[in-house]
Amino acid sequence: MRGFVLTILLFLAGAGAMAQETAPVDSTPDTNALVPVPLVKFETENYFLTKAFYPDYRADEHEIWQDIFDVEKKAAPLLALWQIWGDSILRDIEIYSGIPWKEPGIKIHLMKYLPVPGLYEPLAIPIIGIKQGLVIEAPASGYHQLLVLIQYLAGRNLLQVEYPSDTLAAVSNHPLLDQGPYRFDVMAVAVALSAARRIIPEDSLVQITSSAVWKRQFPGWGIYKNYFRDKWVLSPSTPLLQYLQNEPYNSTLVAMTAPPDESSPEKSDSGTASQSLPASSSVGGRLGFFAERQRGGIYRVTAIDSTKLAYSCGLRLGDQIRSVNGLAAGTFSALIGDIIDRLSGDGAYLEISRAGEIKGILIQAH
Numbered sequence: 001m002r003g004f005v006l007t008i009l010l011f012l013a014g015a016g017a018m019a020q021e022t023a024p025v026d027s028t029p030d031t032n033a034l035v036p037v038p039l040v041k042f043e044t045e046n047y048f049l050t051k052a053f054y055p056d057y058r059a060d061e062h063e064i065w066q067d068i069f070d071v072e073k074k075a076a077p078l079l080a081l082w083q084i085w086g087d088s089i090l091r092d093i094e095i096y097s098g099i100p101w102k103e104p105g106i107k108i109h110l111m112k113y114l115p116v117p118g119l120y121e122p123l124a125i126p127i128i129g130i131k132q133g134l135v136i137e138a139p140a141s142g143y144h145q146l147l148v149l150i151q152y153l154a155g156r157n158l159l160q161v162e163y164p165s166d167t168l169a170a171v172s173n174h175p176l177l178d179q180g181p182y183r184f185d186v187m188a189v190a191v192a193l194s195a196a197r198r199i200i201p202e203d204s205l206v207q208i209t210s211s212a213v214w215k216r217q218f219p220g221w222g223i224y225k226n227y228f229r230d231k232w233v234l235s236p237s238t239p240l241l242q243y244l245q246n247e248p249y250n251s252t253l254v255a256m257t258a259p260p261d262e263s264s265p266e267k268s269d270s271g272t273a274s275q276s277l278p279a280s281s282s283v284g285g286r287l288g289f290f291a292e293r294q295r296g297g298i299y300r301v302t303a304i305d306s307t308k309l310a311y312s313c314g315l316r317l318g319d320q321i322r323s324v325n326g327l328a329a330g331t332f333s334a335l336i337g338d339i340i341d342r343l344s345g346d347g348a349y350l351e352i353s354r355a356g357e358i359k360g361i362l363i364q365a366h
Contacts, residue, residue, distance in 0.1 A: 037090035039105040042079060044071045046109050049122065052333035053115055054131075055286040055340060067112050071127045075110050078127075078145055085199050089150055092195035093157045098239030102163040106156060108149070117217045118148055120155040120179070120188075121293055122331055140213070143204045150196050155188035158240075162295060171244040172295070175254045179292040180302060181219040182257045187240060189224055194234040223257055287339060287363070290332075291321060297328035298353070299335055314361045320353040339363055 047064055051057050059067065082089075094101055109124035113131035117139070118124060125148060129136040140148050161172045176183050196205065208214055215221050232243045247253060288308025291299035299321040304311050321335065322328070325348060329335035342348040347364035 036101070037087055037094070038101050038103050040082075040086060040090070041105065041107050042075070042082075043107050043109045044068045044075070046111050046124075049109055049124070049333055050111065050113070052336045054113070071110050071112050075127045077142070078149065081146055081199075082149075088198065089153065089195060092198055093150070093154050093191055095236050096194040096234045096239055097154065097157050097191045098241030099157055099160050099168065101157065102160045102165075103156075106153075116290065118152045119332070120152055120159060122333060123152055123156050125149055125152060143200045144208045144211075144214075147192065147196055147200060147205070147208055151185075151188050151192040154191035154195065155184065157191065158184065158187055168241075171241065174244050174247070175249055176244060176247065176257065179294050179300065182223050183220075184292075185218065186220045186224045186228060186257065187244075189218065189220070190228055190232060190234060191240055220257075227253060227256060287336060289315060291335065293332060294320070297330070298322055299329065299332065309365070310363060313363045315350070315352070315363070316354065318354070319361075322351045322353060322358070325349050326351075 045064075045068055047059065090101065106123060109119075109122055110127050111124050112126070112128045113136070114124060114126035115130065115132050117126070117130060125145075126139045128139070130139055131137075139145065158177060161168045161177065171177065176187055178184060193205065193209075200208075209221070232240070234240055234243075286308070287310045288305035289301050289310045290303040291301045294300055301315060301317055301319045301321065304315060304317050324335060324338045325342065327338070329338060339348040339350075343363070343365045347362050350361045350363060352359050352361055
């Protein structure tokens with residue numbers, strides 16, 4: 001443990017030197033230094049959250065602690081940068097979004113593995129790898145990793161519109177804040193890139209966002225480049241909130257960002273349509289699906305494996321899960337956990353919305 005603490009201190013010193021030498025110099029006085037921001041806690045003990053994504057995951061106490069040590073060691077550079085820039089990042093996110101933080105605290109789960117590049121709720125990013133089935137892809141590192149974290153924090157900030165507020169009521173149901181790669185993710189990235197420029201050099205941002213990995217992990221990049229980057233230029237005087245307030249719900253821009261359904265072509269990097277790919281055979285653990293939270297506790301299925309249980313029981317891409325056995329889920333991990341817990345009995349009854357119709361699906365073990 002003493003060795004790990006020493007490692008952290010060395011990384012802190014190194015990160016401080018790197019920040020002084022390579023980060024953009026911002027001579028603008030920080031007039032928002034006293035603006036309250038959420039207290040961030042990094043969580044590395046994530047056994048039960050890991051099981052929500054990988055139901056077959058098993059580990060004894062020694063293996064659990066080894067996983068924690070590996071994650072903390074690998075995350076040390078990121079934690080060192082956060083120690084220096086964390087509060088500034090949170091303030092800049094609020095400045096460029098125009099949406100005040102309502103949460104007093106945020107827990108960031110630093111996961112050994114995740115099947116996706118990150119999550120907004122619970123807020124989580126993979127540190128060791130993006131693992132789908134037997135395939136493990138190295139996660140982002142360095143400035144790229146920091147940008148990913150800023151993106152998911154920006155998305156978490158956008159979720160503050162769900163808290164009661166007269167000033168945010170006009171945008172709380174805006175279609176551009178519907179979770180998914182072509183709307184919500186695009187809004188989060190717009191805020192993240194603006195907030196990141198104080199810390200990450202411009203040439204590094206260009207290199208990151210031009211990479212094949214970035215484009216593959218962020219399907220909405222073409223939409224952002226073609227319709228938002230040069231038109232929605234965020235600043236402290238014109239934050240994202242102002243653009244959202246001025247954008248009609250039925251505008252052409254909203255129509256262009258509509259998520260494709262299962263039978264529709266997907267949007268490519270150029271912002272035009274391309275043929276959708278078959279679902280990965282490694283999506284979503286035992287149940288075989290992922291879903292993103294939308295307003296009102298509804299979860300929209302964004303990826304599904306046609307060889308696994310949920311699909312065979314009738315769940316489809318684009319379905320909106322309203323409840324499980326009559327109860328709304330607070331988080332995606334709670335949703336998955338509730339379904340799995342009920343498989344040993346009569347199964348889980350999902351009330352879903354599909355193409356405007358309310359349907360029922362029974363998930364039962366075969």
